[in-house]
Amino acid sequence: MNTIISVNQLKKSFDEKQVVKEISFAVKKGEILCLLGPNGAGKSTTINMLCGILDYDGGDMRYQGKNIKDCLNQFKRNLGVVPQDLAIYEDLSAEQNVRFFASLYGLKGRVLEEKVNKALDFSGLLERKKDKAKTFSGGMKRRLNIACAIAHEPELLIMDEPTVGIDPQSRNHILSSIKKLSQHGMTILYTTHYMEEVEEISTRILIMDSGTIIAEGTKESLKEDIFDERQFIMEIEEDNNLNVDEFYKIEGIKKVEKKAQTLTITTLKNIENLDKIIAMVIASKSKILNLFCRTASLENVFLRLTGKSLRD
Ligand SMILES: Nc1ncnc2c1ncn2[C@@H]1O[C@H](COP(=O)(O)OP(=O)(O)OP(=O)(O)O)[C@@H](O)[C@H]1O
Structure with missing residues (x-):
C-alpha cells in the first residue's frame, strides 16, 4: 500500500x-x-x-x-x-x-x-x-x-x-x-x-x-498480539458427573469455572485442545446444549495496554 x-x-x-x-x-x-x-x-x-x-x-x-x-x-x-x-x-x-x-x-x-x-x-x-x-x-x-x-x-x-x-x-x-x-x-x-x-x-x-x-x-x-488466551463457554445439561478439576489435566487449560449450567474454560490460544475438552464433557455424560468461543474485544486490548477503561 x-x-x-x-x-x-x-x-x-x-x-x-x-x-x-x-x-x-x-x-x-x-x-x-x-x-x-x-x-x-x-x-x-x-x-x-x-x-x-x-x-x-x-x-x-x-x-x-x-x-x-x-x-x-x-x-x-x-x-x-x-x-x-x-x-x-x-x-x-x-x-x-x-x-x-x-x-x-x-x-x-x-x-x-x-x-x-x-x-x-x-x-x-x-x-x-x-x-x-x-x-x-x-x-x-x-x-x-x-x-x-x-x-x-x-x-x-x-x-x-x-x-x-x-x-x-x-x-x-x-x-x-x-x-x-x-x-x-x-x-x-x-x-x-x-x-x-x-x-x-x-x-x-x-x-x-x-x-x-x-x-x-x-x-x-x-x-x-495482546491476548494469548481464549474462552470456551458451554451450556450443558448436566448428569452430575462433571468434575471441574479433571479439566486441568488437559494441556493449555488455565481456568475452569462452573456456574449452574454454564461451564467457562479459559485456555491458551495456541494449543488445540477443544476436542479433548468436548470429549471430557461427553465422558461425564453431560449433554452440550450450546458452545461458543469468546475472544478479546478492543476494550480488553485498551485495558490491558493502559490499565484503564476508555470510558474512565
Ligand atoms: N491550546 C492548548 N493550550 C493548552 N493545552 C492544550 C491546548 N490544546 C490541548 N491542550 C492539552 O493537550 C492535551 C491533549 O489534548 P487533545 O485535545 O489533543 O486531546 P484529544 O485526545 O484530542 O482529546 P479529546 O478526545 O478530548 O478531544 C490535553 O491535556 C489538553 O488539555
Missing part, C-alpha cells in the same frame, strides 16, 4: 507540558485509519498539526514523500477536514454552506453545482438543501459539516470525532458514509474515543494515550 502521509518524531508542548511525544506513523492509500484514545490523549493536537492549524515543536510530516511545508498548497487541495467543532454557517442554507466551502477549492459553474448536489445527496441532505443550517438537528449539522469537507472530493479526509453527541440514526448514517467513501478510494484518518466505531469502520488502528502511540495494527492483530 502506498504511503500518503508519514509523520516522523512529531512533538508538541503547551506551557512546558508535552502533549504529543515524538510520535511517528504513516497513513496509507485507501485505508480507514482510526486514531483511538481517551480524552486528552493528544489526538486533536496531532490532527491539528497535520492540517496546519497548529505549529509543531519538532519532527516532520511528509505528503507523498515531500515535506508538507514545501508543498502546502498541493497538500491542502487534496485534503478535506471535518473538525471536532462544527464549522458551518447557521444562517446559510445547506446548499450555500457546501457551495461556499467547495468554491474555496476553485470549483465553479456547473462542476461546482454538480459536486455540491452530490455531497448533499451523499450526506442525506439533498431534500433539505434550501433550509438554513440553524433549522437542522445536531446530527444533520454534523452531516452538513461532512458534506462541506467532501464536496471537492479530496484524496485524504481527516475527521476529528465527527459523531460526538449525535442521535444513533445520524451516527449510523455517518459511519456507513465513511465506509462508502473508502470504497470509492478516499483515504480516511478518523479520531474517536468510541471503541464500537473503531470495531465497525477501521482497517487499521493507532492507539494513543498520554501523547504516545502505544499500539498499532488491525483490530484482529491487536487482539491476537
